[in-house]
Amino acid sequence: MESDAQPPSLFPSDCGAPFDLKPENTITSWESLPTSPAEVAVFDFLRSEQLQWRQKRLLHVGMGNSSLAETFAAGLAEYVGITISLPEIERFKSKLANAGNAHVIFLNKYDPRMYPKIRGDFDVIVDTSLKS
Ligand SMILES: C[S@@+](CC[C@H](N)C(=O)[O-])C[C@H]1O[C@@H](n2cnc3c(N)ncnc32)[C@H](O)[C@@H]1O
Secondary structure (H helix, E strand, O other), rough: OOOOOOOOOOOOOOOOOOEEEEOHHHHHHHHHOOOOOHHHHHHHHHHOHHHOOOOOOOEOOOOOOOOHHHHHHOOOOEEHHHEEEEEHHHHHHHHHHHHHHHEEEEEOOOOOHHHOOOOOOEEEEEOOOOOO
């Protein structure tokens, strides 16, 4: 007997999974939510391991409320945050308008067509949403 069950989707529907992002994929609430416990743990790590990141390039995948950039960008050579969320980008620009070494890129991490928007190599990559 054949089953009608579908295989699980490769990408969760709430993570910008479609390669061609629709408007509903570009709004998240993370710009106004508290920093996640996972990212707070990353903050703790960075504070305790200064040599790992000071004056280096850091890529932040899914930058959320911009608190990582606000807290650490001044000590980095360059901060590059990526997100699919337009409100997050607005918040980033309002909070880090004067930080010449902090940049944001609208980029779906699942879409290889967008990868050329990221230039160069990174010393540190932070992504607290590995399940997605
Ligand atoms: C769970 S939130 C975590 C936010 C922040 N990193 C933290 O830990 O507080 C997930 C973040 O990833 C972003 N995001 C979700 N799907 C994405 C995708 N496909 N490509 C890039 N960013 C994505 C969201 O907009 C949000 O900034």
